[in-house]
Amino acid sequence: MAIDIDKRLKSLHERRMGTDRIADLTLDSATQVITKSLTQESYAKRATAQKHTKYALGAMQAVDSDYTRISLEEADRVKDQLKRGLDRKSISTEFRLQGSVALNIHIRGVSDVDLLVLDGRYIHYEHNGQKAMSGGYTSPVTYNTLQALIQLRSESESILDTAFPAAKVEKGGAKAIKISGGSLRRPVDVVPSNWFDTAAYQRSFAEVDRGVHILNKHVPERVLNMPFKHIQQINDRDKPSIGGLKKAIRLCKNVKADAESDGTNIELSSYDIASALWHADMAALTVGVANELAILAEVTRFLDDLVRRPNYARTLRVPDDSRYVFDSETKIEGLQLLSLEMDDLSGRVAREQSKAPWLWHTPSTGLVFEELRKAYVPG
Structure with a gap:
């Protein structure tokens, strides 16, 4: 197996420092990333004559905490804009993070953040759960909730277009709306969804046991995920x-x-x-x-x-x-x-x-x- 370790060390450095995605950033953000990339990370000072060892050590390390902080801050910015816009449409929402950034196992300095946008107008649930069996869900909605979730997706796309006019809003994804560039320092994946109360959640009321239905826009259909349990x-x-x-x-x-x-x-x-x-x-x-x-x-x-x-x-x-x-x-x-x-x-x-x-x-x-x-x- 012919491996160019110099190429891999270079790719590792670019991935961790964000220069591999410089085209996704504004000029100011790109300048900051390039400047920071000139700083040698601590792993690079170890085993300096042993390139494969250096690569292995570097590949294990968490991304610089400043990069992660910026990713989370940009997710908050997107969340705030969505909440205000959806409130104006009388769509109540909650927001959560999922994925690699939430777990701190991401490997890119410029890493996409997964932001769940949870429709607060209704809840799906397992009918054999304790709360359901005892009559705890007493306000059934009269409308088609799949259509409501599709509406949430459509409204979210429109709000992002308006709130971030210089950004690129990619609407073709099945499950996520990807927004990047413009004033955003990091890409954010917006994932329209709704709560799904599992039988385990109806016993514990612990959010780790609560599921989410994510919209697959292309079918359309809901897909059940358990992101908080995974985390x-x-x-x-x-x-x-x-x-x-x-x-x-x-x-x-x-x-x-x-x-x-x-x-x-x-x-x-x-x-x-x-x-x-x-x-x-x-x-x-x-x-x-x-x-x-x-x-x-x-x-x-x-x-x-x-x-x-x-x-x-x-x-x-x-x-x-x-x-x-x-x-x-x-x-x-x-x-x-x-x-x-x-x-x-x-x-x-x-x-x-x-x-x-x-x-x-x-x-x-x-x-x-x-x-x-x-x-x-x-x-």
């Missing part, structure tokens, strides 16, 4: 791993992005990658608090194991239990390709870390993992 489950497993799980997710997402730039199409979404790694060995990932290369070892071991046991891989479910992670043969193929990428990276990093290069004529998997687990990179 909670990833966060709950990341805490005992002392950040190791999120580092593992970012690592795989960055490797996937660079593999695809090199022509290897890996048919796994960010959601799929996070959901798969949620099943990895958290104890092994915890070692990464002191030795980050142990995270690379565990990710590689785990993906190798799934490839060797595809029937087991097919039994893994996403954290919110709504579906299987690898629910198509295309995703199993994506798993295999990602595993090969991680095998290659692990071997190259282990060789850089080895104090016995003569052992690397015929390196074994065990030798690779041993080197990664014991290696320590100051930083």
